[in-house]
Amino acid sequence: MSDTRIFDNITDEEVDQMKNCFKAVNRKYIEGERISSFESGSLGIVITGVVEIIRFDFDGNRTILECINENGIFGELFFSQIEEGDIQIICATDVEIMYIDYDHLLKQCHNACSHHSTLIRNMLSIVSEKSIKLSNRVEVLSQRTLRKKLITYFNMISKETGRKSIVIPFSLSNLSDYLCVDRSAMLREMKKMREEGLIDSHAKKVTILYDQTMY
Amino acid sequence: MSDTRIFDNITDEEVDQMKNCFKAVNRKYIEGERISSFESGSLGIVITGVVEIIRFDFDGNRTILECINENGIFGELFFSQIEEGDIQIICATDVEIMYIDYDHLLKQCHNACSHHSTLIRNMLSIVSEKSIKLSNRVEVLSQRTLRKKLITYFNMISKETGRKSIVIPFSLSNLSDYLCVDRSAMLREMKKMREEGLIDSHAKKVTILYDQTMY
DNA sequence: ATGTGTCAGTTGCAAATGCAACTTTTCTTA
DNA sequence: TAAGAAAAGTTGCATTTGCAACTGACACAT
Numbered sequence A, B: 001m002s003d004t005r006i007f008d009n010i011t012d013e014e015v016d017q018m019k020n021c022f023k024a025v026n027r028k029y030i031e032g033e034r035i036s037s038f039e040s041g042s043l044g045i046v047i048t049g050v051v052e053i054i055r056f057d058f059d060g061n062r063t064i065l066e067c068i069n070e071n072g073i074f075g076e077l078f079f080s081q082i083e084e085g086d087i088q089i090i091c092a093t094d095v096e097i098m099y100i101d102y103d104h105l106l107k108q109c110h111n112a113c114s115h116h117s118t119l120i121r122n123m124l125s126i127v128s129e130k131s132i133k134l135s136n137r138v139e140v141l142s143q144r145t146l147r148k149k150l151i152t153y154f155n156m157i158s159k160e161t162g163r164k165s166i167v168i169p170f171s172l173s174n175l176s177d178y179l180c181v182d183r184s185a186m187l188r189e190m191k192k193m194r195e196e197g198l199i200d201s202h203a204k205k206v207t208i209l210y211d212q213t214m215y
Numbered sequence C: 001a002t003g004t005g006t007c008a009g010t011t012g013c014a015a016a017t018g019c020a021a022c023t024t025t026t027c028t029t030a
Numbered sequence D: 001t002a003a004g005a006a007a008a009g010t011t012g013c014a015t016t017t018g019c020a021a022c023t024g025a026c027a028c029a030t
Helices: A012-021 A102-106 A116-141 A146-161 A172-179 A183-195 B012-021 B102-106 B116-141 B146-161 B172-179 B183-195
Strands: A025-029 A042-048 A051-056 A062-068 A073-075 A086-091 A095-101 A165-167 A199-202 A205-208 B025-029 B042-048 B051-056 B062-068 B073-075 B086-091 B095-101 B165-167 B199-202 B205-208
Touching: A042 A102, A062 A073, A062 A116, A062 A172, A062 B116, A073 A116, A095 A102, A102 A116, A102 B116, A116 A146, A116 B062, A116 B102, A116 B116, A146 A165, A146 A172, A146 A183, A146 A205, A172 A183, A183 A199, B042 B102, B062 B073, B062 B116, B062 B172, B073 B116, B095 B102, B102 B116, B116 B146, B146 B165, B146 B172, B146 B183, B146 B205, B172 B183, B183 B199
Parallel strands: none
Antiparallel strands: A025 A095, A042 A073, A042 A095, A051 A062, A051 A086, A165 A205, A199 A205, B025 B095, B042 B073, B042 B095, B051 B062, B051 B086, B165 B205, B199 B205
């Protein structure tokens, strides 16, 4: 448990104290389950597994707004602004979530939490990482053509792993919901790219053949 | 100066100490100037004015990736991941930037900085706000049609001000670069929306006539 | 007043994408 | 291992969007 980043550099005893102090609650969910139980003001931290923030709009389009891995965070705070339509938080795998009272975390704590400032520091690191992920997301979505969205996405995955052969962490239908494009149009474009020798691909396995310095 | 959020709840004397400690440097730029002087590892905080993070891609498309207002932050950290093409940081107005050594800010400080933890707390608040802005950005860009991008954007501005008449903070050309669509296509769509009675608009002034609960 | 530049606004045409309706393959599980 | 359900993959057609090439309005400098 203390391998979760939010409690980095804090002893187990301290962690127990603090969890009490922040009214921390752990909950487990199974794959496919929808998380609806979290109150506003509370912050969810993904301890294990992957959750996805999904929007269904009025036209029936499904959009994966965010894909949150271990040590990622979510909460009303982060998407209460303009979201219209139906926002759902779905578990892509079995997951464990820790909920904490965010306001409390931000305030000075009058109890025994001597490591509170370490916690804030850890939180800063987690939120910074979220910002970087979101920036990358904007980079992909800001591409003006389907092909460039795909290339930017492939490059992103490839850079993470350092390999030219990548395995897309989604089903291809989910990838199209993540790139906000039509699934068949996306597959058509991938086919074209295969024909032009830019990539090699079969289902979720893609090998980059184009010159990555050019895109 | 101490009205910048990063130094909230820290006395002026303390601020001076800390600025020394983080090698903080303030620089002023004029409207239209390009910021190129910041080193990797250093973080820019917008003290006054607005800066824009712009990408020019290989096809000559201009994209406004981010628009950073007072108390916003930028740095290599936040866009070094996958960005290809030419990223520029341009001053949309006269601006003043404070640069600080980010690594130093994150580490425990051995000097006299007793308020270091307050600073981290302030930083957390600033980075959280950045995340929220980026989430909103993703929300807009994830819309599948030009019309829905416009509506989502208008709603966002309208929600901020609480008014149905809004003034777009960009020129319309810049708005199209922000929404990542063609300028003429955008203007055509706005014209259609005018004809359908969904909005009233003249240049940067837009009045929302459609039912905002429906979109 | 004349030129120069930027921004708003238009339009025809070509290209990209979405939509719908399929087939085929792969994965589950009873 | 057979049946059913997802997921992958295709394709024709309609619609949306991008591109290019304009015009007109306004601001500013000379």
